[in-house]
Amino acid sequence: MKILRHKSGNANMYFVSQAVGWILVDAGRKSKRKQLIRFMMEHEINPCDIKFIFVTHVHYDHVGNLKWLQQWTKAKIIVHEDAVENLEMGWMDELKTGTLWAKLLLSMGKLFPKTKKFAAVKPDILIVYDTDLSEYGFDAKIMHTPGHTKGSMSLIVNSRYAFVGDLCFNLKISKYVIPPLYQDYQILYVSWEKLNESGVTEFYPGHGAQFSISQFLDSFAVLKRLSTKV
Numbered sequence: 478m479k480i481l482r483h484k485s486g487n488a489n490m491y492f493v494s495q496a497v498g499w500i501l502v503d504a505g506r507k508s509k510r511k512q513l514i515r516f517m518m519e520h521e522i523n524p525c526d527i528k529f530i531f532v533t534h535v536h537y538d539h540v541g542n543l544k545w546l547q548q549w550t551k552a553k554i555i556v557h558e559d560a561v562e563n564l565e566m567g568w569m570d571e572l573k574t575g576t577l578w579a580k581l582l583l584s585m586g587k588l589f590p591k592t593k594k595f596a597a598v599k600p601d602i603l604i605v606y607d608t609d610l611s612e613y614g615f616d617a618k619i620m621h622t623p624g625h626t627k628g629s630m631s632l633i634v635n636s637r638y639a640f641v642g643d644l645c646f647n648l649k650i651s652k653y654v655i656p657p658l659y660q661d662y663q664i665l666y667v668s669w670e671k672l673n674e675s676g677v678t679e680f681y682p683g684h685g686a687q688f689s690i691s692q693f694l695d696s697f698a699v700l701k702r703l704s705t706k707v
């Protein structure tokens with residue numbers, strides 16, 4: 478198995494390979510498409526070998542190249558049913574924030590652009606219940622982990638590696654991996670509990686570098702306190 482991280486601006490994309498091919502986690506920013514093509518060439522990733530594109534959640538910086546990748550790679554797009562409407566409309570919902578610095582950045586339009594549109598996509602596989610990709614030859618589980626958005630999902634590979642999208646942020650500005658932006662803090666907390674109980678040990682967030690279970694648990698304790706206040 479191989480895990481490659483590609484930074485599409487500040488948003489991560491992950492290429493995960495197993496014997497039967499690649500799963501791509503998220504589709505990055507449209508404005509960084511050239512860098513994505515270069516990355517795939519450098520790593521000799523054949524577009525035809527990408528079997529699935531797993532959409533952690535429908536935000537413009539994670540689905541910006543999705544339509545284009547769908548046409549180019551013919552990979553099947555996996556999305557949660559609670560995110561389908563946004564994906565098919567090409568539009569994302571408003572987010573909330575609890576931290577002062579995120580509020581400031583948000584008001585300046587630094588965290589999200591004024592326009593929240595992206596190319597609409599018709600997905601191939603809708604997730605309603607937690608499932609896995611064993612029928613396609615992948616050791617990968619799919620978990621609904623809402624909170625950042627209602628349709629957010631995590632991909633668990635080899636029962637150990639968790640691709641969590643924006644359920645966790647690993648930004649240099651904070652030692653905690655709690656996301657500054659969310660739709661529902663209590664639901665977010667329940668998803669962290671679910672992730673904690675899943676037994677994963679390595680985390681691959683939508684923003685920032687990979688981190689391990691100890692950093693997750695430190696942040697989990699803080700999130701528990703915060704989630705009772707918000």
Ligand SMILES: [Zn+2]
Nearest residue numbers: 536538643683
């Ligand atoms: Zn993001």
Ligand SMILES: [Zn+2]
Nearest residue numbers: 534536625643
């Ligand atoms: Zn997001």
